[in-house]
Every structure is written in C-alpha cells, then in structure tokens.
Amino acid sequence: MLKNNPQAELKMKNEKVKNKVRFFGFAFLVFTFTFASACRYDMQDQPRYKYYKKSDFFADGRASRDLPEGTVSRGNLRDDKAFYTGKLANPNPNVAAPAAQTATDASGNTLVTTFPDAIAKIPVPVTKELIDRGQERYNIYCIVCHGPVGNGDGMIVRRGYPKPPTYHDDRLRNAPDGHFFDVITNGWGKMNSYAHQVSVADRWAIVAYIRALQVSQTPNANAAMTTNRAANTNAAPSAVSPANAPAANTNTQGGTR
Numbered sequence: 001m002l003k004n005n006p007q008a009e010l011k012m013k014n015e016k017v018k019n020k021v022r023f024f025g026f027a028f029l030v031f032t033f034t035f036a037s038a039c040r041y042d043m044q045d046q047p048r049y050k051y052y053k054k055s056d057f058f059a060d061g062r063a064s065r066d067l068p069e070g071t072v073s074r075g076n077l078r079d080d081k082a083f084y085t086g087k088l089a090n091p092n093p094n095v096a097a098p099a100a101q102t103a104t105d106a107s108g109n110t111l112v113t114t115f116p117d118a119i120a121k122i123p124v125p126v127t128k129e130l131i132d133r134g135q136e137r138y139n140i141y142c143i144v145c146h147g148p149v150g151n152g153d154g155m156i157v158r159r160g161y162p163k164p165p166t167y168h169d170d171r172l173r174n175a176p177d178g179h180f181f182d183v184i185t186n187g188w189g190k191m192n193s194y195a196h197q198v199s200v201a202d203r204w205a206i207v208a209y210i211r212a213l214q215v216s217q218t219p220n221a222n223a224a225m226t227t228n229r230a231a232n233t234n235a236a237p238s239a240v241s242p243a244n245a246p247a248a249n250t251n252t253q254g255g256t257r
C-alpha cells in the first residue's frame, strides 16, 4: 500500500537523494585526494625555462631575454679607464689623439715608437707582492715566447715561432706602462691577446715584473722603473724591490733566479 501512501513515497525519494549526495560526496573526496594532490607544485619544482630553451611566448621564440642595454653587473662598472684599459682619458672625444710615430728596424719591420694614448705609470701601488705575482704570471703566460729575462728567446721561439722583440731596447724601455698593458689586453702584431687568460690586476702585475726585468738587464743605464710613486706612497717601501735600488743592482748576467 506504499503506492497509495504519498508521505511514505516522499520519504523514500528523500532517502534516495541523500544516498546520491553521500555517494558523490565520497567520490569527490576520493578524487581530490588521489588526483588533485598530485597536481600541486612543490617549491623546489618551480616551472621555469632553461637557458636557450625554446619558448612560444616571445616573438623571437627564445626563452632567454637580452639584458637591457647598458646593464652593468654589480662591481663591474669599470669606470676607471686607466686601470681597465691602460689608456689616457680623452678629454675631448672630437679631437683625435696624436698619431703614433713609427720607425723601421734593420730587418725592415715597422716599429711603433710612440704611444700617445697610453698611461705613463702603473695605476696601482707597485709593491714587492705585485712584482712577485707578476713574475709568477709571466712565467706561466709569457716566458714560453719572451724567455726568462725577456730577450725573446723562449722555448716556442727556439722551435720556430716568430721571435718577439727584446724588452731591453730603448724603444720598449722608454715605452709607457700602459703600452705593455695594452699589448697583453689586445695583442700586438703576431702576438695574441691574453685578456682571457690574465685578469686586469694580473696584467699590471706582469707590467711591473717586466719593468723589474728591464732594470735587471740594464742596471747602469739609469733605466727608469716607472713606478707610480704617487700611488705608491701608501705602501711601505720594500728594501728588495728593484724600484728602490736600481743602481745597486750590478748583475749583468741576466737575473738572479
């Protein structure tokens, strides 16, 4: 007689609806815990592009973006022109620097004899530590061609590489410090640039050591070790530095090492 009992019928319908809600509610929970939890990103798995990966987002198809023009990373402003280039600051860029003069040597090679835009002196204090560091770097990077005392008779040259000029002629003795820095930085004629191998500070150390070599090979010729005396005033003078005792060095045999 249920059929004829509308109240009982309604009750049954309600039960059915409740059951359905329970079922779907449970199914939803199962779904959330099984599937939805798998979709979260942990912090260590952040979506990102690797360098040079393809991206459809940018018009040029690359995920990497170019740095905005003029971006300088911290500590790399390099506004100290003398230190970073060995060249004089040009006060008026519209006026061309005086042209370098050249001479022709006995073998007909053209030699640059003046270096108008090179700074005269090493822009850092010349200390024994600097010269020692320069000696170490010279013996790693330069000795193979320029030889132990800078005569240009390194082992590679003895095996046929073009012979570099000696450091001990008047042209290079009188050349400004900035010229040596420039040669290491940009190369010179047949010599490659060593900018990638030798840091800026180490280049100045090598220049200081070449000056020491020049003094050692010409002890009596008043070879000016062009020490930056102004920059040097803070550093305690070192008794063993050739800068302080060029005249006392009477070794004509080529160094003391």
Ligand code: HEC
Binding pocket: 112, 138, 141, 142, 143, 144, 145, 146, 156, 161, 162, 163, 164, 165, 179, 180, 183, 184, 188, 189, 190, 191, 192, 194, 198, 206
């Ligand atoms: C692979 C051999 C080689 C090495 C290594 C080398 N040089 Fe040279 N260097 C040469 C040659 C060759 C020349 C002559 C280039 C020319 O005039 O065409 C030269 C020339 C020079 C000159 C004279 C530039 C002038 O005004 O004539 C200087 C200074 C110099 N080198 C410094 C260095 C220093 C410092 C290093 C080490 C960081 C070095 N070289 C490493 C081969 C070398």
